Amino acid sequence: MTTPSPHPNTNSPLLRLEGVSRSYGVRHAVDEVSLDLHAGARHAIIGPNGAGKSTLLHLIAGTLRPTAGRIRYAGHDIRRWPPHRRARAGIARTWQHPALTRPLTAAQNVLLAVPGQRLAALRTDPRAVAAAYQALTQVGLTDHADLPAARLAYGDQRRLEIAVALAGRPRLLLLDEPSAGLTTGEITGLTQLIRALPADISVLLVDHNLDMVAAVADTVTVLHHGRHITTGTPTDIRDHPDVRRVYLGATPTSPPAPTNAASACPHPTGAPVLRVRDLRAGYTGAAVLTDITLDVRAGRVTAVVGRNGAGKTTLINTIAGLHPAGPGSDIHLHGRSVAGLDTRARARAGLGLVPQGRRLFAGLTVDEHLALPTPHPTRARTVTPRQVLDLFPALAERRHHRPDQLSGGEQQMLALARALVAAPDVLLLDEPSEGLAPAVISHLAAIITSLANRGTAVLLAEQNLPLALHVAHDIAVLDRARIARHVATADLRDCPDQLHDLLTIPATATA
Amino acid sequence: MGLDGLVNAYTITALDGVAHGLLLFVIAAGLTLIVGVAGVFSMAHGTLYLAGAYLAWHLADGGFTGLTLALAAAVAVGALGGAGLAAAVRPLTDRPLDQVLATLGVAYIAADQFSTVFGAEPRSVDPPQAVAGSVSLGAFQYPVYRLGFIAVAAVLAVALFWLVERSRTGAVVRAVVADAGMAAAIGLRTGIVRTGVLVGGGVLAVTAGVLGAPVIGPAPGADTTILVYSLIVCVVGGLGSIRGALLAALGVGQTLTLGVALAPGAAAFVLAAAMLAALTLRQRTTLPGRPA
Numbered sequence: 001m002t003t004p005s006p007h008p009n010t011n012s013p014l015l016r017l018e019g020v021s022r023s024y025g026v027r028h029a030v031d032e033v034s035l036d037l038h039a040g041a042r043h044a045i046i047g048p049n050g051a052g053k054s055t056l057l058h059l060i061a062g063t064l065r066p067t068a069g070r071i072r073y074a075g076h077d078i079r080r081w082p083p084h085r086r087a088r089a090g091i092a093r094t095w096q097h098p099a100l101t102r103p104l105t106a107a108q109n110v111l112l113a114v115p116g117q118r119l120a121a122l123r124t125d126p127r128a129v130a131a132a133y134q135a136l137t138q139v140g141l142t143d144h145a146d147l148p149a150a151r152l153a154y155g156d157q158r159r160l161e162i163a164v165a166l167a168g169r170p171r172l173l174l175l176d177e178p179s180a181g182l183t184t185g186e187i188t189g190l191t192q193l194i195r196a197l198p199a200d201i202s203v204l205l206v207d208h209n210l211d212m213v214a215a216v217a218d219t220v221t222v223l224h225h226g227r228h229i230t231t232g233t234p235t236d237i238r239d240h241p242d243v244r245r246v247y248l249g250a251t252p253t254s255p256p257a258p259t260n261a262a263s264a265c266p267h268p269t270g271a272p273v274l275r276v277r278d279l280r281a282g283y284t285g286a287a288v289l290t291d292i293t294l295d296v297r298a299g300r301v302t303a304v305v306g307r308n309g310a311g312k313t314t315l316i317n318t319i320a321g322l323h324p325a326g327p328g329s330d331i332h333l334h335g336r337s338v339a340g341l342d343t344r345a346r347a348r349a350g351l352g353l354v355p356q357g358r359r360l361f362a363g364l365t366v367d368e369h370l371a372l373p374t375p376h377p378t379r380a381r382t383v384t385p386r387q388v389l390d391l392f393p394a395l396a397e398r399r400h401h402r403p404d405q406l407s408g409g410e411q412q413m414l415a416l417a418r419a420l421v422a423a424p425d426v427l428l429l430d431e432p433s434e435g436l437a438p439a440v441i442s443h444l445a446a447i448i449t450s451l452a453n454r455g456t457a458v459l460l461a462e463q464n465l466p467l468a469l470h471v472a473h474d475i476a477v478l479d480r481a482r483i484a485r486h487v488a489t490a491d492l493r494d495c496p497d498q499l500h501d502l503l504t505i506p507a508t509a510t511a
Numbered sequence: 512m513g514l515d516g517l518v519n520a521y522t523i524t525a526l527d528g529v530a531h532g533l534l535l536f537v538i539a540a541g542l543t544l545i546v547g548v549a550g551v552f553s554m555a556h557g558t559l560y561l562a563g564a565y566l567a568w569h570l571a572d573g574g575f576t577g578l579t580l581a582l583a584a585a586v587a588v589g590a591l592g593g594a595g596l597a598a599a600v601r602p603l604t605d606r607p608l609d610q611v612l613a614t615l616g617v618a619y620i621a622a623d624q625f626s627t628v629f630g631a632e633p634r635s636v637d638p639p640q641a642v643a644g645s646v647s648l649g650a651f652q653y654p655v656y657r658l659g660f661i662a663v664a665a666v667l668a669v670a671l672f673w674l675v676e677r678s679r680t681g682a683v684v685r686a687v688v689a690d691a692g693m694a695a696a697i698g699l700r701t702g703i704v705r706t707g708v709l710v711g712g713g714v715l716a717v718t719a720g721v722l723g724a725p726v727i728g729p730a731p732g733a734d735t736t737i738l739v740y741s742l743i744v745c746v747v748g749g750l751g752s753i754r755g756a757l758l759a760a761l762g763v764g765q766t767l768t769l770g771v772a773l774a775p776g777a778a779a780f781v782l783a784a785a786m787l788a789a790l791t792l793r794q795r796t797t798l799p800g801r802p803a
Contacts, residue, residue: 229570322692343695361689368682373697422698 014039020069029055031226040199044217052226053206061093062086092170098157102150113167134329135167154286155186175205186467273457274426280326281318288314290481301458303468306478312461316430320353321346352424358415367399373422409440433464524772532764533664537719539744541712547688548667548753549705555616557738563720564729585717594715597706633730675753688751
């Protein structure tokens with residue numbers, strides 16, 4: 001598969017990928033991707049979670065080697081070059097999380113990356129210092145040149161990373177999720193910075209923020225499950241039917257069934273069991289969640305959807321007590337504040353967690369997993385492991401197996417069963433459909449619906465929109481660290497495009 | 512004769528190796544759980560063994576009364592020592608290097624006190640007279656106490672193995688080793704599990720000191736020797752793994768006895784070479800299979 005270049009450029013491209021693949025066993029993280037990048041290009045790669053975007057950057061930067069295909073850069077086959085050789089040849093990169101030398105000042109961080117310095121030199125080469133300051137000027141950080149990197153604001157740390165990359169005088173700049181964790185204002189600044197880069201630097205960026213991608217990129221490539229879907233201008237991409245399908249996850253032939261329990265009670269009826277007020281959380285200075293306010297009612301499923309990196313997992317973990325909440329956050333369970341309680345006390349108070357990635361206990365059998373949770377101290381145990389196993393017939397036949405001997409679906413069922421043994425009043429489900437086959441997902445959907453029908457309040461964080469639409473009574477859209485919309489699912493079913501628009505093209509009107 | 516054919520200088524040495532291996536297992540099993548559960552690399556673990564050995568020496572009266580008294584005292588000393596260590600490292604949670612320094616400080620102070628109280632010369636501890644003799648194994652004489660020690664240590668090892676690998680208590684401990692955050696999220700008391708493991712590990716180490724005193728006797732420096740062997744067992748066996756600790760301890764026991772007997776010229780390198788080989792092989796076999 002060769003992608004026709006959108007540029008009418010007859011010169012050979014700066015970077016050419018020819019059928020590049022990277023496999024982990026039978027799983028293809030990147031599957032025969034071909035693309036051309038011409039000198040001066042502003043090329044973006046987008047795609048849902050697990051599309052292989054970061055892996056592709058690793059393959060180009062040399063931190064991973066392709067299992068098949070060729071990578072040509074400036075006329076050389078660089079497939080076997082180690083990362084440092086590629087860096088010296090002009091390929092610079094930034095990382096998904098800032099990789100800076102935190103105790104050193106901003107200027108020192110950049111200085112380390114300026115090429116042509118002698119390691120044994122006693123005095124820093126004044127030309128190198130000048131180059132470092134020039135890079136800092138390019139990203140607008142000269143005022144903070146003498147601050148330690150650790151003390152810079154998160155957005156400035158990301159700028160500094162770009163300055164470090166620029167100091168190497170790159171011909172190709174790879175940016176991995178540059179907007180992750182930035183505020184709207186910082187993203188605007190970043191957009192301007194990328195647009196102001198000189199034309200002799202080609203940029204290949206991976207990002208989830210489609211506004212920013214549309215603003216900086218002249219060409220966009222969409223990946224899905226490691227495969228190349230399409231390449232085109234941002235406008236072409238936005239209207240491309242395959243892209244809409246990829247982001248919605250649904251095929252037009254299987255619309256969500258409108259006749260399930262969810263539509264029977266379209267308005268909030270149950271009492272709110274879990275109340276979240278003004279919840280804030282973040283990582284090392286980057287605000288991931290601000291002012292989240294949410295009610296989860298008994299017998300109802302509330303789904304939190306949002307683009308990757310929107311903060312869904314942080315929200316679930318903060319409610320469960322695995323991630324610290326910011327000041328002013330309030331979490332009430334049965335009208336009692338649990339914000340000051342530790343993880344265990346919240347579990348005892350009736351919160352059940354099925355975390356992302358399942359987090360099963362390595363080395364423990366299915367039976368041991370189900371024997372661990374202890375019941376709510378203030379009431380009689382309402383379920384036994386046997387009753388829970390009745391819900392999951394496949395697990396009942398694997399009671400002496402350990403997690404690594406179970407299939408992905410069985411592992412997910414075990415994670416769910418482990419939470420159910422403690423008879424939680426509120427069940428927090430984080431990406432339960434991740435990596436599961438469609439048949440297993442529909443089984444999962446049936447279980448979630450039946451749990452809600454028996455009175456459990458369910459908070460579901462889900463990337464799989466068809467599943468969310470199928471089981472949830474109402475849907476909260478997480479965008480830019482806050483809940484952009486909270487609507488009843490029934491209102492959305494009539495026009496699923498509305499949700500699609502919310503997730504891919506966040507209208508400025510909602511901000 | 513089959514038995515006579517089996518009994519030679521090497522099998523007798525191997526039997527010594529089993530005794531050493533089981534002794535190391537009882538000591539190191541506690542340490543591996545302490546590291547796995549509480550994340551504390553306790554540098555005072557050898558000190559607990561030495562405390563047990565001095566207890567045995569101090570209370571030895573040539574009969575079983577002294578041994579029983581020493582064992583009872585060992586449980587108390589071990590529990591107090593473990594709880595003390597738990598209290599000492601509690602303010603240092605999530606600062607593993609500071610914990611290492613704190614427990615190392617405890618070990619130095621204790622070693623100094625042992626020298627002051629018990630003297631700087633090695634003490635030999637005689638087993639109770641009833642089991643002080645030897646039995647003939649083919650053409651060889653073998654100490655009765657050492658055979659008894661192997662039996663007792665084997666029972667301890669099996670009990671410990673059952674407790675950790677088969678009981679619900681053990682499942683709780685292993686769950687905390689695997690993922691402490693998730694264990695808390697299903698309502699387990701991870702803090703109490705941490706303290707409990709430090710206390711249990713302390714009791715095991717002091718008890719091992721009382722029982723093992725006739726094998727590895729109380730002397731200044733014995734604490735460091737035991738600590739180093741225990742750390743080797745923990746690292747080779749995999750932190751937090753009882754199975755791994757058992758295999759590694761038996762391996763170290765054989766290396767220290769049979770390995771040295773087979774290659775006396777290389778005695779100083781045998782353990783290091785065996786450790787390097789074990790770590791290289793283990794790296795290959797366990798890394799890809801480690802479940803999420």
